[in-house]
Amino acid sequence: MKTDQQLMASISAALYLLTSLIMFALAVQNYRYGLFELCYTASLLSGLYLGAAGYARFARAAKMLRGMSQIVLAISALLILIESWDAASYTRYWAYPLALLSFVTLRHAHAMIANAVVLVLLAILLWQQSNLLLSLAFVSSFSLLIALASTFAQLHQRRSRTLVELEIRDPLTGAYNFRHLEDTLGKEICRADRTGKALSLIALEIDYFPQIIDLHGPVTTQDLVKQFADTLGAMIRAGDSQYCDSNHSFYLLLPCTPPEGVVVIAERIRRTIEEQSWPVVDSITVSLGCKAYRPGQQQSDANMLINDANIALVEAQKNGHNRVCHHD
Amino acid sequence: MAQSDHQILTHSKAYLFATFSLLLLTIGYLATGQLLSGLMSAGLGLTLVALRWPPGFKPQWTSAHYSKLCTVVMSLLSLALLWFDPDGMQLWCYSIPLLMFFIFEFKPAIWLVGAYTLILSLILGTRQDPIHNMEFGWHYILLIGISFSLVYLRELRRRQLKPLRRTDNLTMAATREHLDDDLAKEVQRSEREGSDLAVMALAIDPICLSRLSPKEQDTVTVDIGRLLHNNLRLFDSYYRWQAHEFLIVLPHTSSAQAIKIANALRVRVRKEIRLNDEPVTISVGISGLNVGDDGHALCQRATQALQSSQEKGPNRTQLFRDNDEEMGDENDTQEEGRQDS
Numbered sequence: 001m002k003t004d005q006q007l008m009a010s011i012s013a014a015l016y017l018l019t020s021l022i023m024f025a026l027a028v029q030n031y032r033y034g035l036f037e038l039c040y041t042a043s044l045l046s047g048l049y050l051g052a053a054g055y056a057r058f059a060r061a062a063k064m065l066r067g068m069s070q071i072v073l074a075i076s077a078l079l080i081l082i083e084s085w086d087a088a089s090y091t092r093y094w095a096y097p098l099a100l101l102s103f104v105t106l107r108h109a110h111a112m113i114a115n116a117v118v119l120v121l122l123a124i125l126l127w128q129q130s131n132l133l134l135s136l137a138f139v140s141s142f143s144l145l146i147a148l149a150s151t152f153a154q155l156h157q158r159r160s161r162t163l164v165e166l167e168i169r170d171p172l173t174g175a176y177n178f179r180h181l182e183d184t185l186g187k188e189i190c191r192a193d194r195t196g197k198a199l200s201l202i203a204l205e206i207d208y209f210p211q212i213i214d215l216h217g218p219v220t221t222q223d224l225v226k227q228f229a230d231t232l233g234a235m236i237r238a239g240d241s242q243y244c245d246s247n248h249s250f251y252l253l254l255p256c257t258p259p260e261g262v263v264v265i266a267e268r269i270r271r272t273i274e275e276q277s278w279p280v281v282d283s284i285t286v287s288l289g290c291k292a293y294r295p296g297q298q299q300s301d302a303n304m305l306i307n308d309a310n311i312a313l314v315e316a317q318k319n320g321h322n323r324v325c326h327h328d
Numbered sequence: 329m330a331q332s333d334h335q336i337l338t339h340s341k342a343y344l345f346a347t348f349s350l351l352l353l354t355i356g357y358l359a360t361g362q363l364l365s366g367l368m369s370a371g372l373g374l375t376l377v378a379l380r381w382p383p384g385f386k387p388q389w390t391s392a393h394y395s396k397l398c399t400v401v402m403s404l405l406s407l408a409l410l411w412f413d414p415d416g417m418q419l420w421c422y423s424i425p426l427l428m429f430f431i432f433e434f435k436p437a438i439w440l441v442g443a444y445t446l447i448l449s450l451i452l453g454t455r456q457d458p459i460h461n462m463e464f465g466w467h468y469i470l471l472i473g474i475s476f477s478l479v480y481l482r483e484l485r486r487r488q489l490k491p492l493r494r495t496d497n498l499t500m501a502a503t504r505e506h507l508d509d510d511l512a513k514e515v516q517r518s519e520r521e522g523s524d525l526a527v528m529a530l531a532i533d534p535i536c537l538s539r540l541s542p543k544e545q546d547t548v549t550v551d552i553g554r555l556l557h558n559n560l561r562l563f564d565s566y567y568r569w570q571a572h573e574f575l576i577v578l579p580h581t582s583s584a585q586a587i588k589i590a591n592a593l594r595v596r597v598r599k600e601i602r603l604n605d606e607p608v609t610i611s612v613g614i615s616g617l618n619v620g621d622d623g624h625a626l627c628q629r630a631t632q633a634l635q636s637s638q639e640k641g642p643n644r645t646q647l648f649r650d651n652d653e654e655m656g657d658e659n660d661t662q663e664e665g666r667q668d669s
Binding site for chain 2 (some may be wrong): 007010011014015018022025026029030033035073090092093094096097100101103104111127131132136137138140141142143144145146147148151152153154155156160161165166170186187188190191194195221228234237238239255256
């Protein structure tokens with residue numbers, strides 16, 4: 001699965017390449033019809049977009065990609081406007097693809113402003129060179145296109161945001177994310193109150209994980225985290241669930257498990273992790289903080305349980321790592 | 329396509345500006361005596377206005393159909409303008425493909441854009457203006473290419489979002505696709521913990537439904553969804569099973585407890601949900617988990633119980649029984665009578 005950044009980079013690269021090819025074809029055609037001015041502009045643009053396509057293909061960060069797009073689109077808008085001083089009846093066609101391109105690659109607000117400027121300037125030029133009616137026809141159709149493109153862009157933005165909100169799994173480990181833990185824990189507490197059966201939560205962290213990241217870099221450590229999550233997932237029973245937050249702290253939610261059960265499970269996890277051999281670093285150990293919730297004895301909500309489990313985890317780490325601690 | 333998506337388009341400033349400048353254009357054409365072009369651009373402007381301010385609909389003539397019709401009218405008008413007044417209005421053809429992609433679903437939109445492009449190139453072929461044709465044509469191709477990328481992004485996000493949307497927008501109920509998964513988990517869990525599990529099928533009575541218009545039926549369904557949301561326990565889950573039918577999964581609940589819950593719900597619905605001053609009633613079918621059952625069987629039996637309770641009359645609860653389905657629900661009916669008085 002590609003990340004959004006890679007997706008945008010490859011889409012931009014493909015679009016710039018397509019634009020470059022079409023500009024090249026235009027340059028050739030204009031040359032054949034003897035429109036040398038237009039031919040120059042088209043071949044300039046063709047080269048520009050080819051460079052942009054290459055850059056987008058290898059750009060690493062979203063910011064760099066966007067900055068490049070801003071420059072490229074600004075230059076091409078400028079070229080088209082300069083060309084329009086005497087041939088606006090031809091160059092009015094050129095503004096349309098540019099408008100769409102800007103909505104794909106730029107921020108929504110920037111694209112809106114840029115297109116409004118192009119709209120006004122081209123409309124004035126068209127009015128001067130031919131007549132008002134032509135200019136009005138341009139204005140109306142161009143603004144409808146802007147409306148459509150901006151709607152697409154806005155919907156895309158909104159959907160991307162909902163996607164982040166609705167996603168319940170951590171992309172790297174496949175475990176559920178922290179927000180889902182809070183939701184599920186609330187439900188499980190209510191359930192435990194109803195059935196009278198205990199509920200347990202384990203918080204665990206790989207020991208000295210920040211140092212491991214410093215030593216091996218965040219990218220290579222990803223393999224370790226992934227395999228660690230898989231191992232944990234295989235160790236818990238059906239009905240238990242596994243969560244992972246952004247700091248690579250893991251949580252295991254064990255419904256219907258009394259404190260005595262948690263001891264056994266936590267100890268088993270600690271031993272298995274210790275004895276196994278791992279990628280990147282040869283061996284790792286884990287610290288575990290356990291919290292059992294006995295309905296009827298105390299009232300508690302999701303955040304308090306998570307907090308207690310974390311306190312136990314910190315205590316385990318303070319006592320020298322590689323051990324299990326309980327919160328009472 | 330959802331209503332709000334349309335509103336983003338039609339309420340945007342650029343859209344209003346397009347409508348306004350089209351109006352000016354129409355006046356300009358008419359003032360200079362170009363009657364045909366004037367009429368056609370007036371037609372374009374009117375379709376834009378019609379998309380922005382749709383009239384009230386009869387139920388069978390939905391707003392989706394309406395905006396599709398508007399789009400087709402608009403594309404025909406733009407082609408006609410291109411035929412009669414090639415110089416001024418060919419720019420309109422640039423906006424139409426994206427509009428088609430916006431209004432129609434992906435597949436029909438592809439066909440429409442294809443057909444539109446074909447007619448467009450035929451019309452352009454009859455014109456003796458190679459330079460304009462060339463400039464227009466290449467940019468048209470480019471425009472279609474970029475439109476595809478916008479549409480691709482849209483389809484991609486839709487596909488990513490679909491499995492994540494757990495709840496139905498209308499009623500806050502979880503969607504039916506999640507039922508099988510969740511129910512299988514619950515069955516597994518109740519086997520592990522040795523606890524009860526009951527499934528409840530709940531529907532608005534046909535007699536009530538027949539009194540209501542489709543729009544009112546939806547309102548009532550939303551109301552019931554809200555009532556379920558407020559009255560069920562945190563760990564119960566409810567699903568939109570059919571248009572006016574819900575399926576509710578009740579963990580740690582025996583059949584007897586489920587009957588109590590169902591009766592309480594029935595009474596609440598009857599008391600709290602009214603439309604046109606007439607109470608709305610629901611019927612409920614219940615099935616409890618036996619050893620060896622799977623989720624599918626549970627759902628089937630709950631809906632069977634619901635059907636048999638609806639056959640007996642409105643506002644009843646019925647528990648599924650294997651042998652004697654005649655097992656009466658006199659208790660419920662009596663209780664019901666008490667509530668009435």
